[in-house]
Amino acid sequence: MSDYKSEFLRTLDERGYIKQVTHTTEMDDYCNAGVPVAYIGFDATASSLHVGSLVGIMMLRRLQQAGGKPIVLMGGGTTKIGDPTDKAVSRPILTEEAIAANIEGIKKAFEPFLTFGEGPTDAVMVNNDDWLSQLGYIEMLREVGKFFTINTMVKQDTVARRLKAEEPYTFLEFNYLLLQSYDFLELARRQNCLMQMGGSDQWGNIVGGVDLNHKADGRQVFGITSPLITTASGGKMGKTADGAVWLNADMRSPYEYWQFWRNTEDADVGRFLRLFTDISLEEIAKLEALEGADINQAKIALANAATAMLHGEQAAKEAEGAAQKAFAGGGVSADLPTFEINTADYPDGPTTVALLRAGELVSSNGEARRKLNEGAVRVNDEKIMADQGHAWADILDDVSAFKVQVGKKRIALVKPT
Incomplete structure (x- = not known):
């Protein structure tokens, strides 16, 4: 230095x-x-x-x-x-x-x-x-x-x-x-x-x-x-499975932006806190020293600070609350990224693959099927092991939105229209 x-x-x-x-x-x-x-x-x-x-x-x-x-x-x-x-x-x-x-x-x-x-x-x-x-x-x-x-x-x-x-x-x-x-x-x-x-x-x-x-x-x-910023695993900064992490709110919601920072790899947390927040170096040193599950506190601090800087304190608080509710098991928050699916296109009901694509959680039908085979997909908090179609037709009239999740961190609401 x-x-x-x-x-x-x-x-x-x-x-x-x-x-x-x-x-x-x-x-x-x-x-x-x-x-x-x-x-x-x-x-x-x-x-x-x-x-x-x-x-x-x-x-x-x-x-x-x-x-x-x-x-x-x-x-x-x-x-x-x-x-x-x-x-x-x-x-x-x-x-x-x-x-x-x-x-x-x-x-x-x-x-x-x-x-x-x-x-x-x-x-x-x-x-x-x-x-x-x-x-x-x-x-x-x-x-x-x-x-x-x-x-x-x-x-x-x-x-x-x-x-x-x-x-x-x-x-x-x-x-x-x-x-x-x-x-x-x-x-x-x-x-x-x-x-x-x-x-x-x-x-x-x-x-x-x-x-x-x-x-x-x-x-x-x-x-x-x-320096050109890459993640600890060698990935390109600002890219996710569903595309670029845009700064404009009309292209990437505050919740999605918050979630991007919350998903930071453990090895990147301290570096990203220094680069992308105004948190003091003394406080960052304390956050960077956290180990095990406690490192999640540092990731939340990063997500809150980065989101507040771009979208405001209130948006950061709402995003954190939506995430806590969504990942607590069973919670559905209106602050989650929300998409629509036209049920008229699916006379027998939308398939799970269709829900995943509509929620922009996968980039292709092939990726959707791989995630299903891996047991990484949940719909309304139910693990789905195979592509289900008719089952969703049975409950279309009873739900306002499907909570669709891939892994632990990618989640969206898909509303039938």
Whole structure:
């Protein structure tokens, strides 16, 4: 652990956010001297961010908590190309209308974490389409392209990997490094922003921006990356059996969000408490020391803190209450994720497989049958060992919803309509 003078870098270091930095001493001096300004870019490829983006959001939050000014850069321009980093194939090109709609959806994700406004430490959101769409091709080549060599660009991990595998790498994607580097130059000029942050997969792009600022304007700027977060078992952060864990409530309910954190692996609890909550390091040390069944107390603390930060204290309390009721055996809570199944599609009554699919608890009929054969499925707290169809037809008029469960942690209500 480094001996940083600035509160911001010291906090990042203590909580595990730092992977790589440029110009460590100078950056520390900059962060310690006044109001540091830093940005992170987010491409608008979906209508919400997911948990995988949360490390970056939390880094901006830590900056503001330490008296700095966060800038959220929406990639309205760069999304028209698509970030090729760590992608084996080109991303589909989105329309301008789709990108604009995605940006409107993504804005919601930042509001619980950052204070936006006009003050010196208030967060601001900017869109790189404002300058990239005005940048002429000849101007780009003369003002930016002259500072980059093909020799360096082809050595970037993504480019080298795609070329080695003889996979297509379009000229469009090849320009992404230049555009992201130019973003840093524009933000330094417009906002006096001297720091860019991002995941470690963005290191090459960040260094490109640092170099461009120095070569074009003689300006010293800084870059910092965070480690890419995986679970203790090697899984990708923010992914579950039923898809991405979205931050927007209309795409992932507060209960489902709470349950995601409650399902954290034992070995990840301390790390996730440091990264994704504001709980003090002293309290985290106590929670991290819990063993055996007591570790569940730490998982509940993580789920409550993370959910409260995004959805509010009341939503966190309701989610915890719903979970306690649901898993106590026999309880049915209206706060559980709820889905509908059209019984007209099943004249003989919905099958158990149909209930599992309707509740988004499995990704395929084959997975549903495997879970049934494993004895991992319960309907209304009754273990189901085989696909039952007609039995559910018999009770359709007597139930308002089926409580459907796979294993100990995946649960939903399925309402017949």
